[in-house]
Amino acid sequence: MGYYSQMINLDGVQSFAEGGNRKCYISPINPKRCLKVLHENLLENLQKNSAWYKRLGNSDGLDDNLREEKAYKQKAIISPINSSIWNHLAKWHGMVETNLGPASETELITNDGEIAETLEAYLFREGLTPEIKSALSNFENWLRAHLVLTKNIIPHNLVIKKENNALVLKIIDGLGSKSFIPLPKYSKFFARIYVERRIELMWSRIHWDLSGRNGNWK
Numbered sequence: 001m002g003y004y005s006q007m008i009n010l011d012g013v014q015s016f017a018e019g020g021n022r023k024c025y026i027s028p029i030n031p032k033r034c035l036k037v038l039h040e041n042l043l044e045n046l047q048k049n050s051a052w053y054k055r056l057g058n059s060d061g062l063d064d065n066l067r068e069e070k071a072y073k074q075k076a077i078i079s080p081i082n083s084s085i086w087n088h089l090a091k092w093h094g095m096v097e098t099n100l101g102p103a104s105e106t107e108l109i110t111n112d113g114e115i116a117e118t119l120e121a122y123l124f125r126e127g128l129t130p131e132i133k134s135a136l137s138n139f140e141n142w143l144r145a146h147l148v149l150t151k152n153i154i155p156h157n158l159v160i161k162k163e164n165n166a167l168v169l170k171i172i173d174g175l176g177s178k179s180f181i182p183l184p185k186y187s188k189f190f191a192r193i194y195v196e197r198r199i200e201l202m203w204s205r206i207h208w209d210l211s212g213r214n215g216n217w218k
């Protein structure tokens, strides 16, 4: 929240989507950007209802915007092996103040002016087409090359950008490391194991979605 930045007013702005934690708005200041605000009372309710919250002493583990801010500062992203690091990531523009609370400002992913569809929506409609298999394979190779640390990769946290007649997957949520012991953060060896496991679980989740979500996906 820079000294000169001005509070953004989201009154009268309709959210275009929401997840379990945040509401997403097109920025009234820059229509190429997305503003994500925590659901009203989310933190307060968690604070009230969760005994372990008090032991944590802060809301870092619960606040998705804080989690994301830290996650974008991971080594793979701040000192990337090459510029292809941005091929599969929505750009992150920091936190801004809004009248609904602090917002995480990111690149809004669109296709011909329409907000990009999630992988989940695509799979439910089209299934595992050759085009999306190819997009998933490129995405896997990128994860392995850069060793980007993510939480479990869920199809509604990836959106599809159309680039030169091909489909390109972009992570719009879920960066960060899931492991309690932060070994993958410091060791390439553990990062590789960690990333392989995320890819394996991504496929398990995709097949679970496609099978009508029977049983457990992990």
Ligand SMILES: Nc1ncnc2c1ncn2[C@@H]1O[C@H](COP(=O)(O)OP(=O)(O)OP(=O)(O)O)[C@@H](O)[C@H]1O
Pocket: 017, 018, 019, 020, 021, 022, 023, 024, 034, 036, 064, 090, 106, 107, 108, 109, 110, 115, 116, 118, 156, 157, 159, 172, 173
């Ligand atoms: N940068 C973006 N560009 C296009 N669409 C986006 C973008 N960010 C979010 N969305 C859409 O908004 C939805 C909710 O956003 P997001 O996943 O960040 O919310 P969340 O509450 O953190 O999600 P979760 O329920 O996974 O915790 C996404 O599933 C996607 O459809």
Ligand SMILES: [Mg+2]
Pocket: 019, 020, 156, 157, 173, 174
């Ligand atoms: Mg999400």
